Amino acid sequence: MTAGLFNMTIARITARALFGRRRFLLLLPLPALLVGLAVLADSLGARPADWVDPVIVGLGLGVVLPVVALVVGTGVLGSEMDDGTLAHILAKPLPRREIIFSKLVVAVLVTAVTVGVPLYAVGVLAGSSRLGVGLVVGATLGSVAYSALFVALSLLTRRPVLLGLIYVLVWEGLLTNLLTSTRVLSIQQYVLAVADRVAKSDLLTGNVSLAVSLAMAFIFAAGATLLAIDRLRSFSVVGETS
16 A cells, blocks of 8 residues: 555555564663653652753763664664565565655654653653653654664665764764764754754753754755665665676
């Protein structure tokens, strides 16, 4: 069944493969740790102002969101590349953009739900349902940008997880804190800016303007998606000529 760019059959196969592998179990510990730390801090009487930045921003937006997106984004194609299923999909008369878009939708939905639900709970625990909503909106934007980037990486290199971790830990985690000029190329900063604008809370502070964040997130997502589509076309050419 196809509706425009979205193919329900491809999405169903992708979701079944993703949830049927042990890799999916890797998604659970980090969100659980996020909620657990927030509950612990609140039970100990710590003020939200004392724990929101290290728990929500540092762990939630800086680690949980990108790592979950990395596991899911590299998994929606990586698992099929490993077991040979991708070759069967490419043999069918399906537009490559339809395959990529369908898999990307699955990756975005799984990432947004897996991260958004605990972030909302932590936001409410911090004393504001609006903060929770802001975190969900920001996480959804991040899910789109991160997923597109990591899906593209899974087609561009044999080590997408390693390169993804380098981007998350070195570029976003280290360089953006040392060199403020690099923040305009950080998905984490776009997420924080959007969450800050929606939540309107003193507990969050965006470092990039909303307009720049939205524009750059779109550029990341659109550019990575087009790159993934082009790369998948080359896969089919190699398969046909080999």
